[in-house]
Amino acid sequence: xKRSVLLLPVLVVSLLAGCQRGPVxxxxxxxxxxxPLTVVLPVSAEPAAGFDPAFGWGAGxxxxxxxxxxxxxxxxxxxxxxxxxxTGMEVGEDGxxxxxxxxxDARFTDGEALTAGDVAFTYNTVKNTSSxxxxxxxxxxxxxxxTTVVFHxxxxxxxxxxxxxxxxxxxxxxYDPATYGTAPIGSGRYMLKQWDRGQQIILExxxxxxxxxxxxxxxxxxxxxxxxxxxxxxxxxADLAYTSAPYAGQDVEGYSLLSVRTVDDQGINLxxxxxxxxxxxxxxxxxxxxxxxxxxxxxxxxxxGTPAYSVCDGLPWYSPVNEVEHDxxxxxxxxxERDWLPGADGVRTKGGVRAALTIHYAAGDPVxxxxxxxxxxxxxxxxxxxxVKGVGWDTAYEDALSNPLVWGWGAHTPMELYNIYHTAPGSxxxxxxPYANKxxxxxxxxxxxxxxxxxxxxxxxxxxxxxxGDVPWVWLVNVDHLYWVRDGLHVAEQKIxxxxxxxxxxxxxxxWSWE
Amino acid sequence: MRxxxxxxxxxxxxxxxxxxxxxxxxAGGLLTEQAMATDFSRRDLAPCxxxxxxxxxxxxxxLARTLAGLSLSIRIGVLTxxxxxxxxxxxGTVCAISGGWADAAVSWVIDLVMGIPHILLxxxxxxxxxxxxxxxxxxxxxxxxxxxxxxVRGEVLQLxxxxxLRMARKLGVSQGKLLRLHLLPHLLPQLLAGLILxxxxxxxxxxxxxxxxFGLSPEQPAIGIVLEESMxxxxxxxxxxxxxxxxxxxxxxxxxxxxxxRARLLLSPASAQx
Numbered sequence: 001x002k003r004s005v006l007l008l009p010v011l012v013v014s015l016l017a018g019c020q021r022g023p024v025x026x027x028x029x030x031x032x033x034x035x036p037l038t039v040v041l042p043v044s045a046e047p048a049a050g051f052d053p054a055f056g057w058g059a060g061x062x063x064x065x066x067x068x069x070x071x072x073x074x075x076x077x078x079x080x081x082x083x084x085x086x087t088g089m090e091v092g093e094d095g096x097x098x099x100x101x102x103x104x105d106a107r108f109t110d111g112e113a114l115t116a117g118d119v120a121f122t123y124n125t126v127k128n129t130s131s132x133x134x135x136x137x138x139x140x141x142x143x144x145x146x147t148t149v150v151f152h153x154x155x156x157x158x159x160x161x162x163x164x165x166x167x168x169x170x171x172x173x174x175y176d177p178a179t180y181g182t183a184p185i186g187s188g189r190y191m192l193k194q195w196d197r198g199q200q201i202i203l204e205x206x207x208x209x210x211x212x213x214x215x216x217x218x219x220x221x222x223x224x225x226x227x228x229x230x231x232x233x234x235x236x237x238a239d240l241a242y243t244s245a246p247y248a249g250q251d252v253e254g255y256s257l258l259s260v261r262t263v264d265d266q267g268i269n270l271x272x273x274x275x276x277x278x279x280x281x282x283x284x285x286x287x288x289x290x291x292x293x294x295x296x297x298x299x300x301x302x303x304x305g306t307p308a309y310s311v312c313d314g315l316p317w318y319s320p321v322n323e324v325e326h327d328x329x330x331x332x333x334x335x336x337e338r339d340w341l342p343g344a345d346g347v348r349t350k351g352g353v354r355a356a357l358t359i360h361y362a363a364g365d366p367v368x369x370x371x372x373x374x375x376x377x378x379x380x381x382x383x384x385x386x387x388v389k390g391v392g393w394d395t396a397y398e399d400a401l402s403n404p405l406v407w408g409w410g411a412h413t414p415m416e417l418y419n420i421y422h423t424a425p426g427s428x429x430x431x432x433x434p435y436a437n438k439x440x441x442x443x444x445x446x447x448x449x450x451x452x453x454x455x456x457x458x459x460x461x462x463x464x465x466x467x468x469g470d471v472p473w474v475w476l477v478n479v480d481h482l483y484w485v486r487d488g489l490h491v492a493e494q495k496i497x498x499x500x501x502x503x504x505x506x507x508x509x510x511x512w513s514w515e
Numbered sequence: 516m517r518x519x520x521x522x523x524x525x526x527x528x529x530x531x532x533x534x535x536x537x538x539x540x541x542a543g544g545l546l547t548e549q550a551m552a553t554d555f556s557r558r559d560l561a562p563c564x565x566x567x568x569x570x571x572x573x574x575x576x577x578l579a580r581t582l583a584g585l586s587l588s589i590r591i592g593v594l595t596x597x598x599x600x601x602x603x604x605x606x607g608t609v610c611a612i613s614g615g616w617a618d619a620a621v622s623w624v625i626d627l628v629m630g631i632p633h634i635l636l637x638x639x640x641x642x643x644x645x646x647x648x649x650x651x652x653x654x655x656x657x658x659x660x661x662x663x664x665x666x667v668r669g670e671v672l673q674l675x676x677x678x679x680l681r682m683a684r685k686l687g688v689s690q691g692k693l694l695r696l697h698l699l700p701h702l703l704p705q706l707l708a709g710l711i712l713x714x715x716x717x718x719x720x721x722x723x724x725x726x727x728x729f730g731l732s733p734e735q736p737a738i739g740i741v742l743e744e745s746m747x748x749x750x751x752x753x754x755x756x757x758x759x760x761x762x763x764x765x766x767x768x769x770x771x772x773x774x775x776x777r778a779r780l781l782l783s784p785a786s787a788q789x
Binding site for chain 2: 228230246364369370373388
């Protein structure tokens, strides 16, 4: 035991560096689009259940385009809705039917045509099997002819087009849930050629793809830990590799740093019950305005981030009402006003109760730890005695009911607002942190029931305006996603990345190019 | 006239090592607050006069963190040694004196506990005790008594058959008096040396458990956590994050091993006057 403890760091590092570098050969840069591309993603990006949309591929918290499969809709760079297989969509007056027409020239890579039957089969299958992709709002999907699908909804769901962007279409004739994840057949831009579990996948372009031919013909995606990814870049073995702020200051010859804007949104909940300090809305407002977000970005993220004021900054349903000026004096004045007065040691008290908070964060995530530490430093200056505490996810949800917890959110759908702020069914409070606002609930319900997507955006905004004064959550920073990019590789324009540093960057890998 | 014999130099070494460990323990205890303090204005500093062990990416003073971590380790070591010695002494004497089924039962328990991989046992106990500082302390402290108990049992068994003890029994000396006057003085050297030699085990086990991420949360200063965190930054060339805490851990463990060895030499009649 003695020896193993001392050797462990060395061993682990050499394992990471040694093993995972193996399969990639280095190659001399040749111009031309046929040069194979090597991309390094985090180990956590490798889908445990394989590339099966019925088991969450492409969907869920870290939503991205499934690449191997087609979807009906896609999200545009500005997060409005565009079409992939779909050619048009219409929603019934009551919001309970969606009729989607689709193109007739899409084929699966085994040569079979993709029809409305496959689409209906996919949605009905995903609804029944997927725990990742929530389709409870769908009653059933029905094919009408070969190119029209009718979705019968269980309840109106105005943002259905965003859900459709995250459901890859399965082949009804060749779908076996036991094997599909490892040998997927799709109609997307790429085919899965090889998957070495725990190591890499190799994607090859689909020559029969109905859209523009992919410019990258072969893509290898390696799954590596962060330090191994950095070593791979230093050794010149990757064309693009994910990285994070601590590495951003390094200089690597032949590479430059790509910083992508995100809604990878870090924030804390402020329980409006169960906590004597945060139960007061004015105290919550004081905390919200007392935080210097830019300083947090400079300190924790080396400047690679943007201030966050909501869970949907920069998305079409975002309301600027969330923005707040950094005003420490105003924050202190608010605390004074609520009789939280500074004592001899600088800590505020009210009726003998000390103004104390313990910021919880997920142990093992250095960024969240840094955010918690910086937040604690800033709150101490306001006179709030603040500690931090790393916890596991097994207890974190429970802890968050009475303490602030550092969360990461941010997805390409307004449902994120609903999930965080809407009163949970059968309860008198929102799911993750005690909070309830009837008016906001009604506005969000109306947004979902609305039959016009554009109009629903303004209802989502109205809900945010209703919530803004309550400050049940304080949003802090959007963490930029950072990548090392080999000189000469042109990465196509990225849409705002959602929470989760993973597949988003390769959403449009077919349009990348070499100079 | 030999004024500088081995006994004296051993004693001196013993005192010096003990003082050094005590100093680390006390300093670390006082520095706990400082070890958790973050200050982003002094992040990533290489070792310098102000921060001899450098600082990490959150601007935490690595010297304070190392000392606080080692201090925690040493304190857990003290507790472990104390509990182990007490348990070992009680069980060892009970089974040696009562003999028969009591001996068999205790031996069986010792074998059972020793049969479980040690690190696993620590993790199990610490989870059962609710994790956190308390869990780690309980896990380490409650799992180290077996080897010492076995040694004490063997020793007592052996002493039991010694002529002077058999004589004493024949003369009707009571069990308690026998234990106090004749057994304990003989057991003491073994027990003390064994007790001190528990420290390196306890410290390294505490370090490995916290290294593996069981127990303490990452903002707390424990030597395992410090080493675990440092690994992420080796590729960035922040060598000081791993080197100094690692060396300090080795040094503390080596000091305890030395202390135990010297104490044994000094206390054991065969070598004490050498």
